[in-house]
Amino acid sequence: MTRLKTSFRVIFALVLREARVRHGRARIGYTWAIIEPVLLISILTFLFTQVGTGVGSGRNFPLFFATGVLAFSMFRNTSTYISMAFDQNRPLFNYPMVKPIDTSIARLVLDGATNFLVMTLVLCFQVLALDAFPPNDIPRMLLAFGLLLAMAFGAGVSLAVVRRFMPTISNVYMVIMGPAFFVSGVFFSLADLPTLYREIVAWNPLIHGIEEFRAGYYPEYPDADIDLFYLTIWVVVLNFIGLVGEWLTRFRQV
Amino acid sequence: MIDLTDVSKTYGLRGGRKVVLNGVTISLPWRNTAILGRNGAGKSTLLRMMAGIEQHDTGTIRRNKSISWPIGFRGSFHHELSGIENVRFVARIYGQNTEEMIDKVEEFAELGQFFYEPFKTYSSGMGARLAFGVSMAVNFDVFLIDEVMAVGDARFQRKSKEAFSQRLPQSRIIMVSHAMAALRDYCDCGLVVHDGKLTYYNELEAAIDHYNTLNK
Numbered sequence: 001m002t003r004l005k006t007s008f009r010v011i012f013a014l015v016l017r018e019a020r021v022r023h024g025r026a027r028i029g030y031t032w033a034i035i036e037p038v039l040l041i042s043i044l045t046f047l048f049t050q051v052g053t054g055v056g057s058g059r060n061f062p063l064f065f066a067t068g069v070l071a072f073s074m075f076r077n078t079s080t081y082i083s084m085a086f087d088q089n090r091p092l093f094n095y096p097m098v099k100p101i102d103t104s105i106a107r108l109v110l111d112g113a114t115n116f117l118v119m120t121l122v123l124c125f126q127v128l129a130l131d132a133f134p135p136n137d138i139p140r141m142l143l144a145f146g147l148l149l150a151m152a153f154g155a156g157v158s159l160a161v162v163r164r165f166m167p168t169i170s171n172v173y174m175v176i177m178g179p180a181f182f183v184s185g186v187f188f189s190l191a192d193l194p195t196l197y198r199e200i201v202a203w204n205p206l207i208h209g210i211e212e213f214r215a216g217y218y219p220e221y222p223d224a225d226i227d228l229f230y231l232t233i234w235v236v237v238l239n240f241i242g243l244v245g246e247w248l249t250r251f252r253q254v
Numbered sequence: 255m256i257d258l259t260d261v262s263k264t265y266g267l268r269g270g271r272k273v274v275l276n277g278v279t280i281s282l283p284w285r286n287t288a289i290l291g292r293n294g295a296g297k298s299t300l301l302r303m304m305a306g307i308e309q310h311d312t313g314t315i316r317r318n319k320s321i322s323w324p325i326g327f328r329g330s331f332h333h334e335l336s337g338i339e340n341v342r343f344v345a346r347i348y349g350q351n352t353e354e355m356i357d358k359v360e361e362f363a364e365l366g367q368f369f370y371e372p373f374k375t376y377s378s379g380m381g382a383r384l385a386f387g388v389s390m391a392v393n394f395d396v397f398l399i400d401e402v403m404a405v406g407d408a409r410f411q412r413k414s415k416e417a418f419s420q421r422l423p424q425s426r427i428i429m430v431s432h433a434m435a436a437l438r439d440y441c442d443c444g445l446v447v448h449d450g451k452l453t454y455y456n457e458l459e460a461a462i463d464h465y466n467t468l469n470k
Contacts, residue, residue, distance in 0.1 A: 006349070013346035020339065021332055091329040095347055096306030096321075251309050 006097050014089075014098075014106035022110075037077075037118045041069055042125075048187075063132040064214070066122055068186035071213040074115040075148045075206060076177050082107045082156025083163060083170060101246055104160065108153050116145070123217075140216030147231055148209040154238025161245035185210045191222035198225060205234040255284040255396060255426070256304055256321075258452075261313035263296070263303060274299045275310070276450030284319065284395075286422075288437040288458055289430045290465040291447035297430045298324075300447055301398050304428065319395035326400075328385035333374035337365055337384050340373060341391075348392050355391045362417065363387035364410075383410060390417050397421070399429040434462060 019030045045062045085103040092098045126132040135141060162169045184206040190198055201207060208231040215221040258281075263274040274296030291297045302308040303315060305323055331340045338356055345355040360369050363383040368376060376384070389397070397418075418427075418440075431437050437444075437458065444461020446453045448468055455461035 009349055010347050013343055016346070017332070017335070017339075017343050021334055094305075094307050094323050094327055094330055095344070096323075097347055251311075 007099070007102060010098050010102045011106050011109065014092075014103060015110050018106055018110050033114050034117055034121065037073060037115075038121055038125075041066060041073075041118075041122055044069060060132055062130055063126050063217075065186065066126055067214045067217050068184075068210055070115075070119045070122060071144065071148055071210040072181060072184050072186050072206065074111075074119070074145070075152045075209070076180075078108070078111040078115065078149060078152035079156040079159070080170075080173070080177075081111055082153060083159035083173065085156070086160045087163065087167075100160075100250065101157070101243070104153070104157050104246075107156070108149070111152075112149050115149075119145070135217045136219040137216045141213050142216075143228075144209050144213035144216060147212070147228070147235055148206070151205065151209070151231070151235045151238060154235060154240075154242050157242030157246055158238055161242060161249055164249055180204070180206065183207070185214075189214070189222065190225040202227065202230075205231050255317065255319045256282045257314075257316040258282075259314045259316075261303075261310050261315060263299065263308075263310045265299075272296075273450040274447075275303075275452070277313070278450075278452050279313075280452050280454060282445070282454070283443075284426055285443050286426050286441045287428045288441035288444040288461060289428060289447060290437075290444055290461055292468055295447045296450075297447050298400055300452075301400055301428065301430055305398055320393075321396045322389060322392065322394040322398050324398045324400040325389045326382060326385050327389075328381050331373045331381070331384070334372055336372055337363070337369040337376070340384070341388055344388050344392070350392060358391040359384070359387040362390060362413075379407075386414060390414075390421070393424075395425055397425055397427045399427055399431075401431055437462070 019033075022030070022033060045065050048061070048065055082104050085107050086100045089098075089100075089103040092103070093100065123135065127134050159169060159173055183201055183204055185201075190202065190207060190211055193201060202225060208226050208228060211221075211223065211226045212228060212231075215223040215226060258275075259279050261275050261278050264271045265274070266272075272294075289297050289300060299308060301324060303310055304317075305321055306315075306317070307323065330344075332343075335343075338360070341356050341359045342352055344350075345352040363369070363380075363386070365376075365380055365384060368380060373381065373384075427440055429437060429440055441458050444455045444458045444465075446455070446461055446464045446468070453461075453464060455464065
């Protein structure tokens with residue numbers, strides 16, 4: 001019980017510290033964590049709208065793209081930040097109550113909240129300024145958000161464990177996440193693909209989370225190919241590898 | 255205050271493993287204790303294990319008192335955060351009253367306006383004063399001291415020493431040093447680290463004698 005209380009205290013302190021430090025050089029601090037992705041997504045949406053007519057199979061493209069890129073970048077950014085939590089907080093392990101896993105959880109909390117805010121802002125902007133229709137099934141979107149966030153945690157902690165022995169794994173991850181942007185359903189829907197491609201692309205767990213997110217937003221979205229069970233298996237396996245791996249390799253903490 | 259049961263600790267170096275503790279069982283009383291040993295014997299590692307920072311390989315370490323980090327440690331201060339923000343973080347993780355602790359540190363460290371500036375703008379003396387102030391502001395039962403005790407100018411050193419003397423009725427210290435004078439000032443018993451073994455002496459002088467024979 002005391003241990004649990006201490007953990008909560010430590011995680012709370014870490015969240016505040018991270019929020020303050022993440023954008024330390026920018027004067028506006030944490031606000032930048034919100035503004036940056038909102039701007040980035042707006043610019044990307046604008047660019048792709050200019051060149052990308054016909055993508056998204058005739059749906060409102062800015063909205064189609066925004067829902068996809070929000071879910072994708074949430075996963076990529078959160079998992080990347082969590083993967084570096086041990087290294088970047090190493091000096092704090094000199095305080096014995098600060099456990100490595102606390103730093104991962106703090107980043108999960110902070111990035112989860114940040115991305116939730118960003119999503120809300122971008123989607124509100126779409127509805128209010130760009131005349132998009134409002135979301136159809138918010139609980140369904142939250143489910144997709146939660147699953148992707150949980151997978152980001154599992155992936156991030158697993159990477160952090162591997163980084164204890166092989167820091168270059170981060171470069172490999174970046175190389176994977178580059179092309180992943182194009183095969184995770186940011187630009188297309190699973191239902192739009194020919195059967196052969198669809199079966200290959202469906203091995204990518206991200207696409208199921210991103211499509212589910214969209215299926216929550218759009219009424220009558222073609223969701224026959226979304227396999228949440230498959231995504232959940234990834235969530236469980238990655239979290240298991242990450243947490244058990246962290247526990248087994250905790251001697252590498254300092 | 256600290257009980258070690260069958261504790262072993264080695265760490266890997268190029269060309270073999272270095273043994274710090276080899277199956278040590280010892281119960282340290284709540285006293286001002288000097289830790290003695292030759293260079294590289296593992297005194298600092300032992301101190302860090304007592305603090306709970308460094309993991310031991312096997313065995314158990316039990317503590318029934320709150321134990322500080324090695325005094326003066328400032329590696330955890332974030333460069334972009336101001337002194338006050340760094341203090342706030344430590345206060346939070348130790349469950350201290352944040353405002354009270356800030357007042358104590360501000361008063362003790364004498365940083366003036368710099369208390370509100372990023373840590374990276376501090377001179378090394380200012381950083382040391384902040385670190386010392388933070389250590390003294392938490393009510394530890396045991397303070398760990400690794401060599402450095404004297405920071406700042408003569409006046410600040412006097413102040414630090416006074417602050418320590420005020421703590422000594424409620425707190426104890428465990429001190430690593432090669433300076434016998436400093437050890438005699440603060441400690442009344444000793445622990446010699448040698449060849450993976452710990453030898454405890456009720457009398458500090460006996461520990462110093464043992465240490466001197468190791469150096470012959």
